Amino acid sequence: MFFYTYHVLGKKFISLSIKADQIFWGMKKLHICPGERYSSVGQAVYPDPPAIPKVDDRIQGEDAESIEKLAVTLMKHLGGRALIWDEVLQWIYMKEKDESMTEEKVAMGLQWLYLTGRASIYPGVVAKGPAVRWKCYRCGSGVHSIITGSCARCEGECAWCDRCVILGKNRSCTPFFLIHPLPGKVLREDMKMNLPGMSVSQQEAATMCLKWLEGQEKRMLIHAVPGSGKTEIMFLVIRHVLNRGERVLWVFPYKEKAISVGERLSQAFPNVSVGTISGELGKGGTDANLITATIQQASRFYTCFHLVIIDEADLESVLENSVWRYGIRRAMHPQGKQIILTVTPSNAWKRNIQRNGEMIRIASRFHGYPLPVPKVYRVWALWRKVAKGRSIPYLESFIKRVKQKQGQALVFVPRTVDTESFLYWIQCRFPDLKEKCDAFIHQDETRDQKMERFLSGWTRLIVMTPHLAKGVTVPRCHVAVVGADHPVFSTGILVRMAGKVGRSASYQKGDVGFFSSVWTEAQKRAVKEIKQSNRIAKQRGTLIGG
Ligand SMILES: [Zn+2]
Numbered sequence: 001m002f003f004y005t006y007h008v009l010g011k012k013f014i015s016l017s018i019k020a021d022q023i024f025w026g027m028k029k030l031h032i033c034p035g036e037r038y039s040s041v042g043q044a045v046y047p048d049p050p051a052i053p054k055v056d057d058r059i060q061g062e063d064a065e066s067i068e069k070l071a072v073t074l075m076k077h078l079g080g081r082a083l084i085w086d087e088v089l090q091w092i093y094m095k096e097k098d099e100s101m102t103e104e105k106v107a108m109g110l111q112w113l114y115l116t117g118r119a120s121i122y123p124g125v126v127a128k129g130p131a132v133r134w135k136c137y138r139c140g141s142g143v144h145s146i147i148t149g150s151c152a153r154c155e156g157e158c159a160w161c162d163r164c165v166i167l168g169k170n171r172s173c174t175p176f177f178l179i180h181p182l183p184g185k186v187l188r189e190d191m192k193m194n195l196p197g198m199s200v201s202q203q204e205a206a207t208m209c210l211k212w213l214e215g216q217e218k219r220m221l222i223h224a225v226p227g228s229g230k231t232e233i234m235f236l237v238i239r240h241v242l243n244r245g246e247r248v249l250w251v252f253p254y255k256e257k258a259i260s261v262g263e264r265l266s267q268a269f270p271n272v273s274v275g276t277i278s279g280e281l282g283k284g285g286t287d288a289n290l291i292t293a294t295i296q297q298a299s300r301f302y303t304c305f306h307l308v309i310i311d312e313a314d315l316e317s318v319l320e321n322s323v324w325r326y327g328i329r330r331a332m333h334p335q336g337k338q339i340i341l342t343v344t345p346s347n348a349w350k351r352n353i354q355r356n357g358e359m360i361r362i363a364s365r366f367h368g369y370p371l372p373v374p375k376v377y378r379v380w381a382l383w384r385k386v387a388k389g390r391s392i393p394y395l396e397s398f399i400k401r402v403k404q405k406q407g408q409a410l411v412f413v414p415r416t417v418d419t420e421s422f423l424y425w426i427q428c429r430f431p432d433l434k435e436k437c438d439a440f441i442h443q444d445e446t447r448d449q450k451m452e453r454f455l456s457g458w459t460r461l462i463v464m465t466p467h468l469a470k471g472v473t474v475p476r477c478h479v480a481v482v483g484a485d486h487p488v489f490s491t492g493i494l495v496r497m498a499g500k501v502g503r504s505a506s507y508q509k510g511d512v513g514f515f516s517s518v519w520t521e522a523q524k525r526a527v528k529e530i531k532q533s534n535r536i537a538k539q540r541g542t543l544i545g546g
């Protein structure tokens with residue numbers, strides 16, 4: 001790919017496709033004075049390409065009309081996106097599946113969008129001039145994140161950003177595009193919504209959210225217990241935003257959740273287009289009114305959304321990572337608002353929200369029963385005993401109770417290797433359970449069958465790491481966290497794991513046990529958090545038997 005400079009109206013401009021510029025300025029009866037050719041956009045412009053002055057908006061002439069047609073096609077797929085050149089190409093090839101859509105053609109279409117004020121072009125990274133001006137256009141990082149070196153792509157001295165490299169290498173030699181969003185699709189007035197009934201605490205929270213939507217504050221933190229029905233509350237909020245003809249983005253740290261909530265949204269809003277963007281570059285329409293996406297994908301949007309919901313915000317340092325924060329801010333419309341959903345907000349966030357934002361605490365579950373409080377068991381040399389199949393009385397009596405209560409147990413272990421040792425321990429201590437035990441491991445082809453067996457109630461005990469727990473819920477659930485002192489079990493994870501118990505109003509006999517050699521701060525805070533929620537729910541009178 002080459003970049004050209006030229007002069008017109010006394011200014012220097014940049015081009016990805018000089019033909020587009022000749023047609024554009026030709027329409028205005030202006031001649032362009034060619035400059036130089038570069039293999040790096042960062043070398044061609046400094047600091048930014050200038051905005052194109054608005055001379056005349058009319059598209060005249062055959063050449064201009066055909067290039068406009070191309071630009072409209074690109075706009076359909078790229079409107080509202082923030083992408084580097086490689087991502088643009090990948091996305092266009094995936095969407096258009098058209099052999100004739102060559103790299104040159106895409107460059108020409110994008111150049112036309114830039115000339116007509118529908119896109120901005122930046123070097124991926126600016127690494128010229130004084131160090132204070134060095135910048136990554138994708139994640140906003142400064143000089144400390146920018147690495148310089150020779151580059152195979154532009155065959156010269158180049159720079160790239162180390163901070164956002166997880167999204168693919170963003171270099172100084174390749175362009176970064178911000179493409180303006182298309183207007184939101186107008187929805188039919190009789191927009192249907194299929195919603196289950198709501199509890200008192202859900203209704204209260206929904207009312208507060210709707211009030212906040214109309215107010216001045218831009219941010220709202222919802223601190224909700226697992227099983228509070230916050231997803232349904234969000235549905236009401238989303239309907240309100242969609243009714244105004246505005247778009248909504250719902251962001252998740254993991255793709256499984258983005259997919260499952262996307263499916264629920266499609267059912268809840270049968271005549272609204274719902275897009276789910278996850279994985280490498282994602283599938284589905286990026287122009288949908290309602291989009292669920294992973295945090296990585298959320299960073300590839302530009303000023304589209306009037307409401308951004310950040311779900312499970314305490315996981316994977318979604319709010320702590322500046323790349324994601326920057327990406328979410330860019331995805332939001334300038335007048336956009338943000339809802340943060342979490343089971344355990346840190347004190348820093350609470351303080352932050354108190355300064356500028358609102359906070360709601362949903363302390364009771366949708367069915368009104370209290371959260372089961374975890375029991376903490378200290379087991380000396382836990383893993384050595386597990387590995388040797390030795391007796392662990394606390395754990396044995398936990399499993400016996402599960403059997404007595406005709407429940408099913410989810411056993412969480414910190415690492416994949418621990419699943420094997422735990423299954424061995426079960427075989428030694430409970431030979432009768434041997435056939436009724438399973439383990440979920442990463443990239444397991446038989447996972448669906450195992451899941452089916454567990455959901456049908458045949459499997460009595462299933463061992464897994466916490467990352468595989470998404471979507472695993474059964475009514476007669478008990479939870480054991482074995483090795484709960486491992487750092488993978490943060491407060492948020494422990495509260496979520498405990499929250500898998502008692503989801504069904506009809507079975508409230510489930511136990512939660514944390515088994516570990518050391519009693520960690522995370523465990524203490526998780527137990528405290530759960531007790532506190534129950535206490536608040538009781539005070540508010542939203543607890544059954546409270
Ligand atoms: Zn960056």
Ligand SMILES: [Zn+2]
Nearest residue numbers: 151154158173
């Ligand atoms: Zn380069």
